[in-house]
Amino acid sequence: MAEEQTLGLTVKKEEDFSEWYNQVVIKAELADHGPIKGFMIIRPNAYAIWETIQEYFNKVIFSHGVRNAYFPLLIPESFFKKEAEHAQGFAPELAWVEKAEGEEKVAIRPTSETIMYDSYAKWIRSWRDLPLRINQWCNVLRWEVKQTKLFLRTREFLWQEGHCVYATKEQTDKEVRLILDEYKKMVEELLAIPVIAGKKTDAEKFAGALYTTTIEALMPDGKALQMGTSHNLGQGFAKSFGLKFLDENRKEQLPWQTSWGFSTRLIGAIIMVHGDDKGLVFPPRIAKNKAVIIPIIFDKSREVVMEKAEKLGKELKSLGVFVDTRDNYSVGWKYSDWELKGIPLRIEIGPKDIEKKQVVVVRRDSGKKEFVPEKDLKKRIPEILEEMQSDMFAKAKKFLDSNIVEAKNYAEFKKLIKDRKFVYAYFCEDAEEEKKIKDETGATSRCIPFDEKEKNAKCIFTGKPAKKRVLFAKAY
Amino acid sequence: MAEEQTLGLTVKKEEDFSEWYNQVVIKAELADHGPIKGFMIIRPNAYAIWETIQEYFNKVIFSHGVRNAYFPLLIPESFFKKEAEHAQGFAPELAWVEKAEGEEKVAIRPTSETIMYDSYAKWIRSWRDLPLRINQWCNVLRWEVKQTKLFLRTREFLWQEGHCVYATKEQTDKEVRLILDEYKKMVEELLAIPVIAGKKTDAEKFAGALYTTTIEALMPDGKALQMGTSHNLGQGFAKSFGLKFLDENRKEQLPWQTSWGFSTRLIGAIIMVHGDDKGLVFPPRIAKNKAVIIPIIFDKSREVVMEKAEKLGKELKSLGVFVDTRDNYSVGWKYSDWELKGIPLRIEIGPKDIEKKQVVVVRRDSGKKEFVPEKDLKKRIPEILEEMQSDMFAKAKKFLDSNIVEAKNYAEFKKLIKDRKFVYAYFCEDAEEEKKIKDETGATSRCIPFDEKEKNAKCIFTGKPAKKRVLFAKAY
Numbered sequence: 001m002a003e004e005q006t007l008g009l010t011v012k013k014e015e016d017f018s019e020w021y022n023q024v025v026i027k028a029e030l031a032d033h034g035p036i037k038g039f040m041i042i043r044p045n046a047y048a049i050w051e052t053i054q055e056y057f058n059k060v061i062f063s064h065g066v067r068n069a070y071f072p073l074l075i076p077e078s079f080f081k082k083e084a085e086h087a088q089g090f091a092p093e094l095a096w097v098e099k100a101e102g103e104e105k106v107a108i109r110p111t112s113e114t115i116m117y118d119s120y121a122k123w124i125r126s127w128r129d130l131p132l133r134i135n136q137w138c139n140v141l142r143w144e145v146k147q148t149k150l151f152l153r154t155r156e157f158l159w160q161e162g163h164c165v166y167a168t169k170e171q172t173d174k175e176v177r178l179i180l181d182e183y184k185k186m187v188e189e190l191l192a193i194p195v196i197a198g199k200k201t202d203a204e205k206f207a208g209a210l211y212t213t214t215i216e217a218l219m220p221d222g223k224a225l226q227m228g229t230s231h232n233l234g235q236g237f238a239k240s241f242g243l244k245f246l247d248e249n250r251k252e253q254l255p256w257q258t259s260w261g262f263s264t265r266l267i268g269a270i271i272m273v274h275g276d277d278k279g280l281v282f283p284p285r286i287a288k289n290k291a292v293i294i295p296i297i298f299d300k301s302r303e304v305v306m307e308k309a310e311k312l313g314k315e316l317k318s319l320g321v322f323v324d325t326r327d328n329y330s331v332g333w334k335y336s337d338w339e340l341k342g343i344p345l346r347i348e349i350g351p352k353d354i355e356k357k358q359v360v361v362v363r364r365d366s367g368k369k370e371f372v373p374e375k376d377l378k379k380r381i382p383e384i385l386e387e388m389q390s391d392m393f394a395k396a397k398k399f400l401d402s403n404i405v406e407a408k409n410y411a412e413f414k415k416l417i418k419d420r421k422f423v424y425a426y427f428c429e430d431a432e433e434e435k436k437i438k439d440e441t442g443a444t445s446r447c448i449p450f451d452e453k454e455k456n457a458k459c460i461f462t463g464k465p466a467k468k469r470v471l472f473a474k475a476y
Numbered sequence: 477m478a479e480e481q482t483l484g485l486t487v488k489k490e491e492d493f494s495e496w497y498n499q500v501v502i503k504a505e506l507a508d509h510g511p512i513k514g515f516m517i518i519r520p521n522a523y524a525i526w527e528t529i530q531e532y533f534n535k536v537i538f539s540h541g542v543r544n545a546y547f548p549l550l551i552p553e554s555f556f557k558k559e560a561e562h563a564q565g566f567a568p569e570l571a572w573v574e575k576a577e578g579e580e581k582v583a584i585r586p587t588s589e590t591i592m593y594d595s596y597a598k599w600i601r602s603w604r605d606l607p608l609r610i611n612q613w614c615n616v617l618r619w620e621v622k623q624t625k626l627f628l629r630t631r632e633f634l635w636q637e638g639h640c641v642y643a644t645k646e647q648t649d650k651e652v653r654l655i656l657d658e659y660k661k662m663v664e665e666l667l668a669i670p671v672i673a674g675k676k677t678d679a680e681k682f683a684g685a686l687y688t689t690t691i692e693a694l695m696p697d698g699k700a701l702q703m704g705t706s707h708n709l710g711q712g713f714a715k716s717f718g719l720k721f722l723d724e725n726r727k728e729q730l731p732w733q734t735s736w737g738f739s740t741r742l743i744g745a746i747i748m749v750h751g752d753d754k755g756l757v758f759p760p761r762i763a764k765n766k767a768v769i770i771p772i773i774f775d776k777s778r779e780v781v782m783e784k785a786e787k788l789g790k791e792l793k794s795l796g797v798f799v800d801t802r803d804n805y806s807v808g809w810k811y812s813d814w815e816l817k818g819i820p821l822r823i824e825i826g827p828k829d830i831e832k833k834q835v836v837v838v839r840r841d842s843g844k845k846e847f848v849p850e851k852d853l854k855k856r857i858p859e860i861l862e863e864m865q866s867d868m869f870a871k872a873k874k875f876l877d878s879n880i881v882e883a884k885n886y887a888e889f890k891k892l893i894k895d896r897k898f899v900y901a902y903f904c905e906d907a908e909e910e911k912k913i914k915d916e917t918g919a920t921s922r923c924i925p926f927d928e929k930e931k932n933a934k935c936i937f938t939g940k941p942a943k944k945r946v947l948f949a950k951a952y
Contacts, residue, residue, distance in 0.1 A: 032595060034548040035555070036582055041595055044543035044610065051544065067520035068527065072510040073584070073615055073632050079511070096574045097584070106512055108549070108573070108584075119508060119517055128804065134520065139549055139615070156549050328604065 008336055012277050017221040022150070024271055028280045028341050031150045038148050038155035045341060046151075046267050048288045050158065053266065054137060056190055057160065060182050064175075066133040066162060071115050073139075074106040079114035083240040086113060089207025093142035095155075108141040113208070113233075113259060116163050117241040126246045127167055130255060131175075135162040151268030152225075152476050159263035165243065165255045169232075172256040176232045179260045180213045183228035191266065192283035192393040193217050193273050194400045195227055196422075196471060198447030203431040206259075210234030216446040216471065218400050219272045222420020224446045224473040227269060228262035265476075273396050274365070280342025281365050283392050284385035290320030291361075291381060292338050296331055296350030308354050312347075312377070319381050321347065339364065344388055345381065363388050365395075406469065409460050413472070417443045422473050426466040428459035437461060443472045484812055488753050493697040498626070500747055504756045504817050507626040514624050514631035521817060522627075522743050524764045526634065529742065530613060532666055533636065536658050540651075542609040542638060547591050549615075550582040555590035558716040562589060565683025569618035571631075584617040589684070589709075589735060592639045593717040602722045603643055606731060607651075611638040627744030628701075628952050635739035641719065641731045645708075648732040652708045655736045656689045659704035667742065668759035668869040669693050669749050670876045671703055672898075672947060674923030679907040682735075686710030692922040692947070694876050695748045698896020700922045700949035703745060704738035741952075749872050750841070756818025757841050759868050760861035766796030767837075767857060768814050772807055772826030784830050788823075788853070795857050797823065815840065820864055821857065839864050841871075882945065885936050889948070893919045898949050902942040904935035913937060919948040 009027065013020045025031050030046035033039070042050065058068070074097060080087045094107040109115065116134070124132060141156045148154055162179065166172050180197055187193050195215040205212040209231040217225050235254045238244070247253045274281040284290055293316075295309040306325070313323035324334050338346060348360040359377065361370045365388055372380045406424040407413035416423045418441075427433075427445070438444050452468045459466040485503065489496045501507050506522035509515070518526065534544070550573060556563045570583040585591065592610070600608060617632045624630055638655065642648050660673050671691040681688040685707040693701050711730045714720070723729045750757040760766055769792075771785040782801070789799035800810050814822055824836040835853065837846045841864055848856045882900040883889035892899045894917075903909075903921070914920050928944045935942040 032598070035552050035591065035594055036548065036550055037579065039548040039550065041548065042546040044545050047545045048543070050546075067524070069520050069523045070518040070526075070615075070634060072512065072515040072517065073617065074512055074515065076511050098572045098574055103513065115511065118511055122508070128802075139546075141549065158546060326604075 008340065009277060009279060013220065013275065017272075020275075020277075021268075021272060024275050024279055024340075025150045030267070030271065030280070033148070033150070038144070040148075040150050040154045040156070042158070042264065042267075046264075049267050049270065049282075049286055050264060052286050052288060053186070053190070054160075056186060057182075060186070061133075061135055061162065064133070064178065064182075065131070066135050066164070069134045069136055070138065071109075071112050071119070071136060073109055075109050075112075075115045077105040077107065079118060080107070082114065083208050083237055086208035086237075090142075093144055095141050095143045109138075110140055110142045111261075112136065112138070112140075112161055113163065113237060114241070117237050117243060117257075120163075120165055121242040121244075124165060124243060124245050124255065127248055127253075130165060130167045130245060131171065132165040133162070134164070135160055149268075149476075151271070152265050157263050157265065159261050161261040162259060164258045165238075166257070167245070167247070167253065167255060169256050172232050172234075172258050176213055176230045176258050176260070179258070180215065180228070180230040183230065183260075183262060184215050187215060187217070187227050187266070187269075188393065190283070190285050191270055192285075192389055192396060193227070193269055194393065194397040196400075196447065196449050198449040198452070198471065200229075200447055201427075201429050201431070201434060201445045201470060203434040204445055206231045208233065208236055209259075210236070214447050216473075217269055217273070218403055218422050218473070219269070219476070220399070221272075222403065222474065224422065224475040225265070225269050225272075226446075226475065227266060228260070230260035231258060233257040233259055274392060275342070278336070279340035281392070282342040282344055284344040284389045287342070287344050288320065289322060289343055290385055291316070291322075291345035291347050292343050293321060293323040293347040293349060293359075294331060294334050294338075295323070295325075296348055296353075297327075298351065301351040301354075304354060305349060305351060309349050312349065312359070312374070316377060316381065319378070321381065344385060365392055404471075407460060413460060414441055417441045417472065417474065420474065422446070422471055424469040424471055425460050426455075426457040426468070427470040427472075428462050428464040428466045429470065430459075430462065430464070433459075433461055437472070442474050444475055446471045446473050446475065484816065485753060485755060489696065489751065493748075496751075496753075497744075497748060500751050500755055500816075501626045506743070506747065506756070509624070509626070514620070516624075516626050516630045516632070518634070518740065518743075522740075525743050525746065525758075525762055526740060528762050528764060529662070529666070530636075532662060533658075536662070537609075537611055537638065540609070540654065540658075541607070542611050542640070545610045545612055546614065547585075547588050547595070547612060549585055551585050551588075551591045553581040553583065555594060556583070558590065559684050559713055562684035562713075566618075569620055571617050571619045585614075586616055586618045587737075588612065588614070588616075588637055589639065589713060590717070593713050593719060593733075596639075596641055597718040597720075600641060600719060600721050600731065603724055606641060606643045606721060607647065608641040609638070610640070611636055625744075625952075627747070628741050633739050633741065635737050637737040638735060640734045641714075642733070643721070643723070643729065643731060645710075645732050648708050648710075648734050652689055652706045652734050652736070655734070656691065656704070656706040659706065659736075659738060660691050663691060663693070663703050663742070663745075664869065666759070666761050667746055668761075668865055668872060669703070669745055670869065670873040672876075672880075672923065672925050674925040674928070674947065676705075676923055677903075677905050677907070677910060677921045677946060679910040680921055682707045684709065684712055685735075686712070690923050692949075693745055693749070694879055694898050694949070695745070695952070696875070697748075698879065698950065700898065700951040701741070701745050701748075702922075702951070703742060704736070706736035707734060709733040709735055750868060751818070754812070755816035757868070758818040758820055760820040760865045763818070763820050764796065765798060765819055766861055767792070767798075767821035767823050768819050769797060769799040769823045769825060769835075770807060770810050770814075771799070771801075772824055772829075773803075774827065777827035777830075780830060781825060781827060785825050788825065788835070788850070792853060792857065795854070797857065820861060841868055880947075883936060889936060890917055893917045893948065893950065896950065898922070898947055900945040900947055901936045902931075902933040902944070903946040903948075904938050904940040904942045905946065906935075906938065906940070909935075909937055913948070918950050920951055922947045922949050922951065 200212040346362040676688040
């Protein structure tokens, strides 16, 4: 019992969400603080999630003709000055490297638009070179000063950034949305997190973009988390970086560009959305290890049980099942350990189960127990995992749906934001007005959902005409 | 014809190896120079090789219980001072970041021993936490000033670095060798590059290590290329970074450590060893695209041939076969383009082949043509690819074997080094002496091969007793 107490969480998710999150991250060995303020160490338990996401998403983008590459970490100062809006957006976050004598000042990449497009300008000659679709998985650094929150707010994080070039606006519009739809699909089907997809208001769009699309999720503390963005960059960067191409009539044209990215903050979202008072809960599809077999050991039957457990472990290995063979820990301690670490299924096997030729399968999300005959395991385990995946999504969806409300006026809006809701409001999309709303309520516009229908309504803030409802929330 | 001339290489590999290499790298779109001196852009054609290597090697290390993680890019100045030899070794190559007020000075990682072991010291408590086996794939930066050579000498490169902790020296000795053997297997079986495995002399070992093991390959210009190293770090880092563990008797002990790594310079080795006057030649196992179908188009039969090519392309897709459907290029231009880019097999299909229900398969390495009946393609393509892989290794092995010679005295040694050989010599392993040899001949000791038998011989340089032959060469 003493062991279990040191292992478990000392706060409940409902009581102190922030402290609960920090404890899960550290105690489930997902991440740790680096020696320098704002830096994180992604430990193997979390890095494995990132690898699963990479594997999934690489297949997706390869199927769309995107290829991976790697561009330099350091970017010359002059590049940041080429696209004015972009430069201004990132200026305060840059980490400069002490320059070598006679060399230009360089900064660690906060994002790679500028250094990639400088090369694109050299590589693209004619319409035959388009579309050019490149993605990179890398580390980026933004020297923010806000309080560190592992996976959610760190100076360095890992991400993917896709950067594509097309001949026409239609193509960029189409592919901006194609990627956002793939993001939505991945987050909902792999991570079991429901999201709302839409367009950012001008005030919230990416620095230098024509427009930005986004997927937004609702965390249990009522804050929105941006899960991925896909931008139409228009022709601005092309103009600034000298991208051009000869069309089929050998006429020089300015190409169109997109960029899109998601980061390791997705791992933070999984923890927040699915975790409970016992620790992490992994959606089965994201977990590398799907189930742990725990032998229930009594002195008399030790050998028989261990042998059976190891035999089953071998038979079920290809399903992601393994055996906890550690003999220095009690069964109770092992239960707590794996609950903390979020493994989807626990398979208990004791002497009585062996007699009955069965095992007990326990779901991490619901605690639901099921006696499964040994002979059915190969069929039943994948079924239970899929049931669990779908139940976890349904639960998160129910939470999201029940927390989306519409405000009819500003007073109502303020109350709903205070109550930590996702709030719909007819809004005139005036950037100045948006800043005022943020200052007064702490809420930002998250997106104008794609499925929102146009109407002749009035902005609840200004009374000016407003065509669509905008989603507002406090955000990470 | 005009097109083909601009596409191809303008020098022969035998005539100007260095210029030939630069042309292949740029023209086959493997890499490009970044905007800052010493930095490279790894383009999709080369990054795909890196992905294949990652996929292969991840499987290997996972099977040995190693897990991937990610540690911060920036390392505090104080960490570099903890292990004296290590600090001295890397000091001239560090890139410092302009420090924020009140914060410690930090440098971009040249390697991650120090930052990883700082965390290890916190995570390891007892013998139960050992062995701890972690690897990371990341970018590192060494601000060298030598002339840039893409993939071989750049300030930033990608690599994997494994860092493991064990309770005993025996375990470290065993795993140092286990990893080196896996490196050798990967390089020989996947990259088709034969290597010599052995131990570094003290003068050439890793800064701070007890000893270093290495695999060394011979490039066509007679220079050695270090392909991977596996170090026994002893207990020095553990002492400096405060790693310790309680053994089974609850007594405090100092653990032992290993580290091991290889980098994107492996891509440079593939280019150098296998390339020819037409461009790249990919060993089939490393190529993502194994074969390109080129439809031989005549106006009359265009439709029939394209249809057949696309049908075959679909049927053979799972084997890595695709169709070059571009209709703005001549057949000859396409041949040259794919030869330059090194795709292992070219599959030609024209109207006469269709009549005969066959295709022509051409090997990139030997130019050997083979008529293959359509119905046999699924069986025959993988066979041809494996024959090619094995022939490419055999050819490289023959080159290596025929360039290894023994020097009986210093005069002979100097001549052989001048002739760009891998030279065996009995050597007393005196570090001062080794420096003198380097200054006089440009050669460095590459390794003391593992299969070298002990003998009571005399050092050919000093006349002092020498037990083993050491392999010397000029090196990249």
